[in-house]
Amino acid sequence: MAECHPVGFQWVVEARARGAKVFHIDPRFTRTSAIADRHLPIRAGSDIVLLGALINHVLANELDFREYVLAYTNASAIISEDFGDTEDLDGLFSGFDPERRAYDPSSWAYAGGEGREEAAGAGGEHGEHLEGGARHAEVAGAEQYGSGGAAAPSRPPTDPTLRHPRCVYQILRRHFARYTPETVAELCGISREGFAELAEAITANSGRERTTAWAYAVGWTQHTVGAQYIRTASILQLLLGNIGRPGGGIMALRGHASIQGSTDIPTLFNLLPGYLPMPHAHRHEGLDDYLAKAGADTGFWGRKRCYMVSLLKAWWGDAATEENDFRFDHLPRLTGDHGHFTTVMGQIDGTVKGYFVVGENPAVGSSGGRAQRLGLANLDWLVVRDLTLVETATFWKDGPELETGETRTEDIATEVFFLPAASHVEKDGTFTNTQRLLQWREKALEPPGDCRSDLSFYYHLGKRIRRRMTDDEIDRPVRELTWDYPEEGEHAEPSARAVLREINGTGPDGRALSAYTELRPDGSTRCGCWIYCGVHADEVNQAARRRPGGEQSRVAPEWGWAWPANRRLLYNRASADPEGRPWSERKAYVWWDPDKGEKGEWTGLDVPDFERDKPPGYLPPEGALAEAALAGTDPFIMQPDGKGWLFAPAGLADGPLPAHYEPHESPVRNTLYGQRANPARRTYRRPESPYNPPGSPRFPYVLTTYRLTEHHTAGSMSRPLAYLAELQPALFCEVSTELAAELGLVNGGWATIVTSRSAIEARVLVTGRVRPLRLQGRTIHQIGLPYHWGWGSGGLVTGDAVNDLMPLVLDPNVYIQESKAMTCDLRPGRRPTGRALLDLIEEYRDG
Amino acid sequence: MVPEAEFRSYYGQPIIKAPIWHEPHMPLYLYLGGTSGAASVISAVATVTGHDRLALTARVTAAAGAAAGAGFLVAELGRPERFLNMLRVFKPTSPMSVGSWLLAAHSGLTALAAASALAAARPGPQIPAGSFPRLPDRSGPRIPLRSFPRLPAGSGPRLLARSSPRIPDRSGPRIPVLPVRGARALAALGDAAALAAVVTGPLMSTYTAVLVADTAVPAWHEAHRELPFLFAGSALAGAGAVGMLATPRREAGPARVAAILGAAVETVAGAVMEHRLGLVGEPYRLGRSGRLMRAARALTVGGALLATVAGRGSALGALTALSGLALTAGAVCTRFGVLAAGKASAADPKYTVVPQRERLEAGRAARVPAGEKS
Amino acid sequence: MAERMGFFTDTSICIGCKACEVACKEWNDVPDDGFVFRATSYDNTGGLGADTWRHVAFIEQPGGGDGREGVEGWLMSSDVCKHCTHAACLDVCPTGALFRTEFGTVVVQADVCNGCGYCVPACPYGVIDRRERDGRAFKCTMCYDRQLGGLEPACAKACPTDSIQFGPLDELRARAGERVERLHGEGRPQARLYGASPDDGVGGDGAFFLLLDEPEVYGLPPDPVVTTRDLPAMWRWAAGAALSMAGVVAVSFLGAGKGR
Numbered sequence A: 001m002a003e004c005h006p007v008g009f010q011w012v013v014e015a016r017a018r019g020a021k022v023f024h025i026d027p028r029f030t031r032t033s034a035i036a037d038r039h040l041p042i043r044a045g046s047d048i049v050l051l052g053a054l055i056n057h058v059l060a061n062e063l064d065f066r067e068y069v070l071a072y073t074n075a076s077a078i079i080s081e082d083f084g085d086t087e088d089l090d091g092l093f094s095g096f097d098p099e100r101r102a103y104d105p106s107s108w109a110y111a112g113g114e115g116r117e118e119a120a121g122a123g124g125e126h127g128e129h130l131e132g133g134a135r136h137a138e139v140a141g142a143e144q145y146g147s148g149g150a151a152a153p154s155r156p157p158t159d160p161t162l163r164h165p166r167c168v169y170q171i172l173r174r175h176f177a178r179y180t181p182e183t184v185a186e187l188c189g190i191s192r193e194g195f196a197e198l199a200e201a202i203t204a205n206s207g208r209e210r211t212t213a214w215a216y217a218v219g220w221t222q223h224t225v226g227a228q229y230i231r232t233a234s235i236l237q238l239l240l241g242n243i244g245r246p247g248g249g250i251m252a253l254r255g256h257a258s259i260q261g262s263t264d265i266p267t268l269f270n271l272l273p274g275y276l277p278m279p280h281a282h283r284h285e286g287l288d289d290y291l292a293k294a295g296a297d298t299g300f301w302g303r304k305r306c307y308m309v310s311l312l313k314a315w316w317g318d319a320a321t322e323e324n325d326f327r328f329d330h331l332p333r334l335t336g337d338h339g340h341f342t343t344v345m346g347q348i349d350g351t352v353k354g355y356f357v358v359g360e361n362p363a364v365g366s367s368g369g370r371a372q373r374l375g376l377a378n379l380d381w382l383v384v385r386d387l388t389l390v391e392t393a394t395f396w397k398d399g400p401e402l403e404t405g406e407t408r409t410e411d412i413a414t415e416v417f418f419l420p421a422a423s424h425v426e427k428d429g430t431f432t433n434t435q436r437l438l439q440w441r442e443k444a445l446e447p448p449g450d451c452r453s454d455l456s457f458y459y460h461l462g463k464r465i466r467r468r469m470t471d472d473e474i475d476r477p478v479r480e481l482t483w484d485y486p487e488e489g490e491h492a493e494p495s496a497r498a499v500l501r502e503i504n505g506t507g508p509d510g511r512a513l514s515a516y517t518e519l520r521p522d523g524s525t526r527c528g529c530w531i532y533c534g535v536h537a538d539e540v541n542q543a544a545r546r547r548p549g550g551e552q553s554r555v556a557p558e559w560g561w562a563w564p565a566n567r568r569l570l571y572n573r574a575s576a577d578p579e580g581r582p583w584s585e586r587k588a589y590v591w592w593d594p595d596k597g598e599k600g601e602w603t604g605l606d607v608p609d610f611e612r613d614k615p616p617g618y619l620p621p622e623g624a625l626a627e628a629a630l631a632g633t634d635p636f637i638m639q640p641d642g643k644g645w646l647f648a649p650a651g652l653a654d655g656p657l658p659a660h661y662e663p664h665e666s667p668v669r670n671t672l673y674g675q676r677a678n679p680a681r682r683t684y685r686r687p688e689s690p691y692n693p694p695g696s697p698r699f700p701y702v703l704t705t706y707r708l709t710e711h712h713t714a715g716s717m718s719r720p721l722a723y724l725a726e727l728q729p730a731l732f733c734e735v736s737t738e739l740a741a742e743l744g745l746v747n748g749g750w751a752t753i754v755t756s757r758s759a760i761e762a763r764v765l766v767t768g769r770v771r772p773l774r775l776q777g778r779t780i781h782q783i784g785l786p787y788h789w790g791w792g793s794g795g796l797v798t799g800d801a802v803n804d805l806m807p808l809v810l811d812p813n814v815y816i817q818e819s820k821a822m823t824c825d826l827r828p829g830r831r832p833t834g835r836a837l838l839d840l841i842e843e844y845r846d847g
Numbered sequence B: 001m002v003p004e005a006e007f008r009s010y011y012g013q014p015i016i017k018a019p020i021w022h023e024p025h026m027p028l029y030l031y032l033g034g035t036s037g038a039a040s041v042i043s044a045v046a047t048v049t050g051h052d053r054l055a056l057t058a059r060v061t062a063a064a065g066a067a068a069g070a071g072f073l074v075a076e077l078g079r080p081e082r083f084l085n086m087l088r089v090f091k092p093t094s095p096m097s098v099g100s101w102l103l104a105a106h107s108g109l110t111a112l113a114a115a116s117a118l119a120a121a122r123p124g125p126q127i128p129a130g131s132f133p134r135l136p137d138r139s140g141p142r143i144p145l146r147s148f149p150r151l152p153a154g155s156g157p158r159l160l161a162r163s164s165p166r167i168p169d170r171s172g173p174r175i176p177v178l179p180v181r182g183a184r185a186l187a188a189l190g191d192a193a194a195l196a197a198v199v200t201g202p203l204m205s206t207y208t209a210v211l212v213a214d215t216a217v218p219a220w221h222e223a224h225r226e227l228p229f230l231f232a233g234s235a236l237a238g239a240g241a242v243g244m245l246a247t248p249r250r251e252a253g254p255a256r257v258a259a260i261l262g263a264a265v266e267t268v269a270g271a272v273m274e275h276r277l278g279l280v281g282e283p284y285r286l287g288r289s290g291r292l293m294r295a296a297r298a299l300t301v302g303g304a305l306l307a308t309v310a311g312r313g314s315a316l317g318a319l320t321a322l323s324g325l326a327l328t329a330g331a332v333c334t335r336f337g338v339l340a341a342g343k344a345s346a347a348d349p350k351y352t353v354v355p356q357r358e359r360l361e362a363g364r365a366a367r368v369p370a371g372e373k374s
Numbered sequence C: 001m002a003e004r005m006g007f008f009t010d011t012s013i014c015i016g017c018k019a020c021e022v023a024c025k026e027w028n029d030v031p032d033d034g035f036v037f038r039a040t041s042y043d044n045t046g047g048l049g050a051d052t053w054r055h056v057a058f059i060e061q062p063g064g065g066d067g068r069e070g071v072e073g074w075l076m077s078s079d080v081c082k083h084c085t086h087a088a089c090l091d092v093c094p095t096g097a098l099f100r101t102e103f104g105t106v107v108v109q110a111d112v113c114n115g116c117g118y119c120v121p122a123c124p125y126g127v128i129d130r131r132e133r134d135g136r137a138f139k140c141t142m143c144y145d146r147q148l149g150g151l152e153p154a155c156a157k158a159c160p161t162d163s164i165q166f167g168p169l170d171e172l173r174a175r176a177g178e179r180v181e182r183l184h185g186e187g188r189p190q191a192r193l194y195g196a197s198p199d200d201g202v203g204g205d206g207a208f209f210l211l212l213d214e215p216e217v218y219g220l221p222p223d224p225v226v227t228t229r230d231l232p233a234m235w236r237w238a239a240g241a242a243l244s245m246a247g248v249v250a251v252s253f254l255g256a257g258k259g260r
């Protein structure tokens, strides 16, 4: 965190100054470890074992926050008797289809919610259409799970005594029983005393009086089990009562500035704004059909019609009416996986002919660099919008394939359009940061030359396209689009403020709405993104608020604006006990005040993440929908049952519970199950995507990649800057003193790193910060590579592209690349060039 | 030999910055300035003792040395065009400031002295150089050292900082082409200048020792006692050598003696210095700087011995030349050696860390019994 | 003269992000220091110089003596000009280019410096240096211009963890004292202040540090002394030598009899 979120890390430093104990779990000793109380070196790709063992420690010793667990989680829910656990199936869950290498998740459902028509319970009436249902898995693929909220009945059968063999609590106990300190030692390489210290610390710091927080970023996500890493942490935090409470939670430290914003208002193919699922061509006939299938009807997702209709109204305005389904048919449709890597394969196969690359540099930034470039080279046209001439725009004249003779410039037919972009200081707009905080940014200076903001680009592109529209029906969706923003300045820059206001939404009177609860299903309200509703409340740009922290409460509600409804801490109703009283004075945050308002209200330091006037004692009437279906003791209001899910009856592609699977490429055995790696992981079995055989002696070392504070991602924003480039002028690999001695590597010298994809060269940094791990009776060496280098982007420094080494293998839930743990070989000296390089790789592939 | 010192450092990198002064500029300036200083003293004494021919050589040597030296000094500056900034303030805390003023004065005086001598030496009506009672050969100049007004550090410069007065360049000899009847006046002036140079001369030869010693460079700073003698001796040897070379043997006697005595002083001072400095003195013995210092010593001692022999008979002109050249080479090598030693001692953190550590330990040891709180 | 301002750099909370190095260069328009991979941990700028006025040192402390692998710790420390109470660079500067500001800091006036280079070997910390392609000497100004504008120095402003603390020197010294106490209390006896004492060889540093190991490990001199402390002695020895020289010359003429 110190490396990649140094500014945020100041709060960790402050917490430490106030007595917090900081652990750092990382294969390498980094700048974070340097001032943490304890660094636990871990084998890349094994965290689920560690977290699982912590869960086991909590369950076995009954250290869970029982009141919290009983009231706020689904620990007591009873799961379908069809469910088969990894315990019974040696590492598989029930419902796995070896053909499609995918799960049918219906057997993971709550008892009675199995997705059969007759399955009753509120929300069950269209059981088989549940997002968690088999047909969904079949047609839509995994990419839509979770969006729109995974569906499940709101009142599953429960056993409050937690004794029922099929209740979640008991399933958990059995499932995690095998995750012991011994397995931690043999799979993570973490000593028993190291584990004991961690286990003691987190349990001692959880409960009524204290909370423990976990922070993670891509060290946990860039794995074929990435989503399950986070699930494991969620289970642990729920058991310890650390969710929805101050000082608790699981902090996702996100990536690019406003990458959070680009998930809320997504650049993702499978989502609409506010996490509404993108409609599917073959299964979402009309709006009603879509809504019927788009997740739960209880909890706040139950209002999805309000969100969706308001979105359609924002986009098609008066053209969207009750009669025409609010122009639902104008929306584009999915036909399956249109993710980054599948698209690249499409390019290579010639089915994808054009490509917009906006603010990304896949030629060096994405796994399988060579495949990326082969795809680019096979396009008809390519549009690159960037600050600098990135490798993605120049690959045709300077890509590595030219040097090896694989491609020749004259053979590349791709027509490349490079459009210079305005940077963040050259335009107004908001950043949405890690904690969902929107902060407005004023333009500091005019963009130079032809540089324009992306907003301006898309707006004017849209205008030009519309000018060419005919009366033809096919043009109607674009013709009817609301596309009218005030233009400012000599370059007719569309007003970002107006866009933000459109996102916020307006009421029948045309005035800005102030909360998503005001959204209506009848088309009388418009809203570009329901979770952002309120950012422009009272016609004030709430994101632009900058009242200093010293001048307001420690929650600082008047700094920027956080979605939803300016709540700084999600699910904060859980910070009070079921009766609505703070769990403790020390941890008081949001509580029920019976004397407030007519019949009492929720109040506290933050905006309550709960209906203000719903008393703790509220019990939902039978068949209630939306939030009305949730009791006064159900804090997790986006969940169909209002509970924190220890067990996920729906919503994940690779299991209702996390299980440790080895990375796709790994030098060690999975000693926990017969199933070695995640069975549902996404692989590409084709020539552009060769893999290192697991446990292969040719690739004996664990390779992990990461960032340096001094550079940014693919490097095109840092390599051209002298002040940054001089701080880390060369690509280097971090190797332990022991491995260096073994291989004869010299500090400051050169080494070549080889996988079956490619071989790259890097300077050698011999360091005790990377240490060999002793596990399963052998020594495992890990090699670290920062991935910021490339050959172009106007860089003052150059270096081989680390992603040329990476395999094309993905997590099945979110399709993130596994770039944190794979295998490789390492040899002293520089790599061969030209043809000889290809020969070397051949040699390794054929073994 | 000093035992290998145990010490820690940051990747073996130097702690202090090595002097950035370049070769040959700086060492040559040290040599020329020193020689000029010594020569001016010789010229003065020669004048008063009536060794006119030697006086002439010495005066010219002094003037030429000062002028050439100043040239190298200016060339050494990163911003030569700003040389005059040297004279925009007078800072007693800065040997270089003191030295600049000194050089300005000295080169002016020596130029004048030389000019008059040259004029006198021109064919035409003979004017006896020196037209006043001879002094006994004992009186050495006495210079009040602490009479400098001491400004609060920096405050002086600050006041003067904004408006930098441009002082006219007085350095560099101006030889007036004069009518014969003005000659007598000039002669008197020249003699006065030559005598005045008795004050600036010795300082010219020794201030450079303070210049280098007043730095954080261990091999220089720690040697601040011996360096002035080393430089003074070397300056004498150098000036004496020029005297021997450029004066008829019959007239060069005192120069020869001065050279021999200077060589002796230099050699003794060098030996004492290296012995006293111990570890810090290593650079004077090791590496390139060590070789230069050894060469300097050999040449100086050799040259001196030759000189004593050469002094014996008139048939030894060749020897005289040889010894003069040897002494000169020795004096030059000394300056190169000292600069090189300074750079070497700055480049190795050992010379900075080890003595300071020892000082700390000693300090602790001393303090503890004294029962002070540290 | 206004209150003396200074820096307290608490290296125990430095995360080595180098924001200080970059902020300094951005604000003061300092050129890059070359692109050299030094293989000295994460340090690729080496040390303070004409083109690096803030420098972050990285020290990997080898794992315990018992042959254990890995590292004991990773020390990071942001070094800077010490703005000495008795500043050698300032004392020896012949042109007055270096001067003491109203904030008690030591600054070079670029329009006066003639590049004589004397300040360079004079500094006991090896801070100031001459930029060869420019000919003048450069170093940290403690952001004199920003201070005149009532702003804190760029490096301190940019430091995310407040490892660099800027303020009135007395306050900083008091705060630093407490900090060391606290670290000792937390069982970190190796914590010590460096340059905080007014009775050290330079009369105390305007920019002082809290270190976790011996100074020389960070590339700092263990017991720096301002060279000009010995200047009077130096002049005395020089005078002695000068007198001896005159004497020797006089002697040389004895016996040489009268000229002519």
Ligand SMILES: Nc1nc2c(c(=O)[nH]1)N[C@H]1C(S)=C(S)[C@@H](COP(=O)(O)OP(=O)(O)OC[C@H]3O[C@@H](n4cnc5c(=O)[nH]c(N)nc54)[C@H](O)[C@@H]3O)O[C@H]1N2
Residues within 6 Å of the ligand: A001, A003, A004, A005, A025, A026, A027, A028, A030, A042, A043, A044, A045, A046, A047, A216, A217, A218, A219, A220, A253, A254, A255, A256, A704, A705, A706, A707, A708, A709, A710, A711, A712, A713, A714, A820, A821
């Ligand atoms: N200076 C700087 N800051 C950045 C960025 C940058 O490029 N430069 N990038 C931004 C972006 S886009 C992102 S996504 C974030 C990423 O922020 P981080 O996730 O912090 O970035 P990484 O360095 O990729 O990975 C973090 C750590 O994960 C460790 N790691 C690798 N494998 C494993 C594993 O299996 N388990 C565990 N526990 N740790 C593992 C690596 O050793 C590394 O130290 O940073 C953002 N901030």
Ligand SMILES: Nc1nc2c(c(=O)[nH]1)N[C@H]1C(S)=C(S)[C@@H](COP(=O)(O)OP(=O)(O)OC[C@H]3O[C@@H](n4cnc5c(=O)[nH]c(N)nc54)[C@H](O)[C@@H]3O)O[C@H]1N2
Residues within 6 Å of the ligand: A218, A222, A255, A256, A358, A359, A360, A361, A362, A364, A365, A366, A367, A385, A386, A387, A388, A390, A421, A422, A423, A424, A454, A705, A706, A707, A712, A713, A714, A715, A716, A717, A787, A802, A803, A806, A819, A820
């Ligand atoms: N091996 C390995 N690979 C990785 C990772 C890893 O940890 N290991 N991390 C992955 C992660 S988390 C990420 S986020 C990616 C990042 O990989 P990329 O996103 O491909 O690389 P970036 O350099 O971040 O590309 C962002 C580009 O946007 C440009 N840009 C900046 N501002 C603007 C703007 O306002 N408009 C436009 N149009 N362009 C702009 C920048 O100049 C830059 O070229 O890398 C991924 N790849």
Ligand code: SF4
Residues within 6 Å of the ligand: A004, A005, A006, A007, A008, A257
């Ligand atoms: S780069 Fe920006 S987002 Fe990242 S740590 Fe620094 S300030 Fe925060």
Ligand code: SF4
Residues within 6 Å of the ligand: C081, C082, C083, C084, C087, C088, C089, C090, C106, C122, C123, C124, C125, C126, C127, C128, C139
């Ligand atoms: S540290 Fe060096 S440069 Fe800075 S003030 Fe002291 S002597 Fe001068």
Ligand code: SF4
Residues within 6 Å of the ligand: C092, C093, C094, C095, C096, C097, C098, C108, C112, C113, C114, C115, C116, C117, C118, C119, C120, C136, C137
């Ligand atoms: S280099 Fe400039 S600042 Fe340094 S001493 Fe010479 S004149 Fe002064």
Ligand code: SF4
Residues within 6 Å of the ligand: C023, C024, C025, C027, C028, C053, C054, C080, C139, C140, C141, C142, C143, C144, C153, C154, C155, C156
């Ligand atoms: S005070 Fe100013 S000049 Fe000095 S290091 Fe910090 S930023 Fe640079």
Ligand code: SF4
Residues within 6 Å of the ligand: C013, C014, C015, C016, C017, C018, C019, C020, C021, C056, C076, C078, C158, C159, C160, C161, C162, C163, C164
């Ligand atoms: S900015 Fe602060 S934390 Fe970062 S390196 Fe500099 S001193 Fe250390």
Ligand SMILES: [Mo]
Residues within 6 Å of the ligand: A254, A255, A256, A259
């Ligand atoms: Mo990212």
